[in-house]
Amino acid sequence: MKSHEKCVKLLSYGPCVALIGSLLIASPQGLAQNAKSSPSAPLRLTVAPRTSSQIAMKTLPKAVCVLHGDADSDPSHSFKLFSDDAGMIRFNVNPSEESDEVATFAVDCTSDGQSRAFGLQLRSNHSPSLDMPAPAAERRTPKASEVIRPALTKAEALQISDEELVKREYPVRPNPTQAPAAFASWLQVVTKPARRVDSRQVASAELRASSQAYTDNWSGWDFKDAPNEEPNSIFDMVEGEWYVPTVTAPVSEGTTYSVLWVGLDGDDGICPRYCPGNGPTSDLWQAGTLQQTRDIFLFGHRYTFSSYYAWTELLPTQGIQVLPNFTVLPGDEMFISVWVGNAGQSASLSGAYAIAFIEDVTRGEYTYVYTPRGQVKILGYQAEWIMERPYENGALPDLSDYNYAYMYSPYAQLLNGDWISYDQPNSQQLFMYGSTGDLLSGAYSFGPGTIYYKWYNFH
Secondary structure (H helix, E strand, O other): OOHHHHHHHHHHHHHHHHHHHHHHHHOOOOOOOOOOOEOOEOEEEEEOOOOOEEEEEEOOOOOEEEEEEOOOOOHHHOEEEEOOOOOEEEEEEEEOOOOOOEEEEEEEEEEOOEEEEEEEEEEEOOOOOOOOOOOOOOOOOOOOOOOEEOOOOHHHHHHOOHHHHHHOOOOOOOOOOOOHHHHHHHHHHHOOOEEEOOOOOEEOOOEEOOOEOOOOOEEEEEEEOOOOOOOOOOEEEEEEEEEOOOOEOOOOOOOEEEEEEEEEEOEOOOOOOOOOOOOOOOOEEEEEEEEEEEEEEEOOEEEEEEEEEEEEEEEOOOOOEEEEEEEOOOOOEEEEEEEEEOOOOOEOOOOOEEEEEEEEOOOOEEEEEEEEOOOOOOOOOEEEEEEEOOEEOOEOOOEOEOOEEEEEEEEEEEOOOOEEEOOOOOEEEEOEEOOOOOEEEEEEEOOOOEEEEEEOOOO
16 A cells, blocks of 8 residues: 555544444454343433444344334334344434433334334433443354364465455455555455354445446446457455445435445446346345435424445346344444455356455454355446445435545456556546536546545435
8 A cells, every 4th residue: 555545544433443342342343232121121322422332222133123203103214223133233323402301213124024123222421320221332252163263374365365365354465566555455465363153134225326427326437448348357346445425414304325345247228238038127236335314303403314325236136135134333334345256265157256345454353245146147247435325225325424435455456466546548427417417426536546525415
């Protein structure tokens, strides 16, 4: 990584990373769990006003939950959350004002035909009380069955073959000469131990990221070898690294979204001409992070809820698939790559699976997602590094305010094994515009190793 990129990276998120790092030193397995909640004993907390507080709450295992004001059952005023295998949901809340009023919320969860309501009571104040303490750090108890991927020495990282690296669940090694920033990020990942997280996926049925770049939904870079011509298969894999941006709600109505991702193919709608049987939408394999917000009003005060997830999507056969077991927190450093291949093998466009490697470097956790490709033809003709507002029930929602974000190591691997950065002569720089022509989100080059994304407006 070049020196100016290092400076940008450290200045942008250094304090946040340092704070999270200090928490992880005190609690190596992550943040400590809050008190359990039940209908008879709601979770009661004091949260600081005008500050985003992280909350972890016990609900039903493997559930889909909706959070809403206790006296407001209108589905359009609720906030959707997904619980992990242990029943934990995680979200942030930011009250607009200080108040001694206790705001009462309900969290309705459904799992495997079972439904249950959980209570949540929040007091917006700088001074916690004995009966309403501040949110505690979540402490995870290690299990004997966990798989820990050992740290490699630098010498081992350079000597092990590409096939052996993938077989042992390390990410694919970039070329250190052609992709020095990507190689530096990769070396940071493989020389630290990491815990494997189950890759169970849940469809977020109302959300779908688009496979085509329109001026109202994508911002970032896409790159193909021959724009506006027949597809030419040249890419094996795409990767990127970023710190999860903290999002806020720029409007008071509806849920707002942003998704930051890397992907293979998509954009120009070459299917069905070149992808018989795939329908009218381009093939696209992508993975990234989802950031969403929702305002809920009680006692005249605004409570802004936000949540963060890792996700994948294989188009045209899927919508967004959320990974509830993979904890994502704002400020976490993510390392993500996507390709096509067979399980335990390196990239091959003829492989049976669309594969995503996702690692939370901050938390020391990783997962591999293997999605059967079926009849979807990932041709490897295009690579993308995108900030998007996904479609919600077929319409474009408001863009959550992510302020700014940096993507590091935006590289793609070619079929011949070479590595290439996003900023090539044939690359297309994309900007997102609203319905009235206002710029919503822009993307700018910070050299071959960094893309800078900037939020401007929501709609």
